[in-house]
Amino acid sequence: MKRELLSQEAIKHRLAPLPGWQVEGQELVREFRFPSYLEGIEFVRRVALLAEAMNHHPDLHVGWRRVSVRLSTHSAGGLTALDFDLAGQIQSTAPAPV
DSSP states (O other), rough: OOOOOOOHHHHHHHHTTTTOOOOETTTEEEEEESHHHHHHHHHHHHHHHHHHTTTTEEEEEEEETTEEEEEOBBBTTTTOHHHHHHHHHHHHEEEEEE
16 A cells, blocks of 8 residues: 655644654654663664554664664655654653653
């Protein structure tokens, strides 16, 4: 099923309840920080479970006490509701900001 790209107005509306997330080009991006490296790895594990359940897989970059999440619906060529739905789920599983 082909996903519909969101309009700029819809992106702005969907971005409002997602603090810390921003749009960079055709991607929805956020960096999360953690008190320890292993807490970041545990976060990646939780994100991976969410992604598998939705069959929508973000690009993840793991650094020392930081994890960067990048979402885009590649088959649609940009941002769709699926990206924002997954971002909302990721947001709900993320720890309080460090």
